[in-house]
């Protein structure tokens with residue numbers, strides 16, 4: 481039965497398997513409660529101890545790898561690792577190819593402000609388009625290549641360059657849905673990547689004559705063998721096991737200290753989380769809404785309520801305001817991939833979730849909103865007054881062409 485958490489309003493059909501308990505509270509909220517009882521100083525000491533054994537051991541002069549892109553928690557992780565943990569990381573970036581000017585600028589700022597080396601991978605766009613056509617048609621996902629690439633390229637580099645430690649930001653399975661406790665100290669795994677990040681699809685599953693996808697197209701997405709991973713001793717750790725995670729607070733701090741740039745988003749109020757990408761909080765999120773009946777706005781509202789920074793009333797208003805918004809960049813995507821709008825909508829309907837969507841008298845799709853149950857549990861909102869509207873930082877000038885995705889941008893500091 482479709483239900484929602486009575487505190488953070490998350491629906492229980494969340495793709496990462498959220499569980500709602502007898503009191504109507506979801507596993508994400510329960511795990512979040514740990515954040516207020518954990519001794520974070522002790523955790524920080526544990527982190528220092530853990531990373532100390534990785535300093536100065538690699539022949540390559542790098543202590544660890546940090547996967548980054550032009551937004552999310554990249555600035556925060558790089559700042560923490562370099563300036564607080566005093567490590568020498570190699571920054572590794574998988575190019576999503578859907579870059580915004582803000583994302584390009586942010587990457588340039590990371591390159592120039594932190595004194596770290598950066599390597600990037602840009603896959604032949606023809607392969608990316610073939611793969612995206614296939615994943616959209618078969619699984620209703622236009623974003624598989626980005627998620628698969630971002631989660632595998634750092635592991636490939638760790639194996640190839642023999643740098644055993646990878647440092648990630650927040651583990652979604654802890655911070656969003658409470659699949660794991662902070663006490664599990666969960667680390668990166670091939671299985672979690674396949675089952676959850678990549679929706680159960682391995683690169684090999686995409687080889688198909690119909691889509692004209694061959695071994696060469698999928699090679700960049702293949703996870704290294706267990707033997708290679710063990711030989712180097714590759715481990716991926718998540719900072720949210722050691723640092724009390726608050727994405728919004730962290731983003732605001734990074735905007736102030738390093739001029740990290742946000743970008744207004746179509747389908748959520750949070751302009752910082754995915755400012756590097758035209759599609760993530762736009763068309764990709766809209767497809768998620770068609771398939772699952774919820775979107776990024778539900779993630780961001782749940783996060784702010786749990787942190788005590790937003791009330792349910794404000795959260796409900798924001799969900800109503802953003803959830804049903806049409807994407808802004810559909811035509812940009814269609815132009816890039818070479819598809820008509822009619823063809824796109826035909827495929828989209830194959831993945832439409834009939835639990836949420838019904839045709840009206842005029843044969844138009846109508847969203848039948850599952851009722852959201854609200855009740856006051858004993859939760860208060862201690863930081864509610866702190867809540868203010870997300871604002872963009874001032875943009876620097878960037879003359880990269882703005883009416884298409886940017887494949888490689890020059891970027892300015």
Ligand SMILES: [Zn+2]
Pocket residue numbers: 485486487488489490505506507508509510
């Ligand atoms: Zn909840």
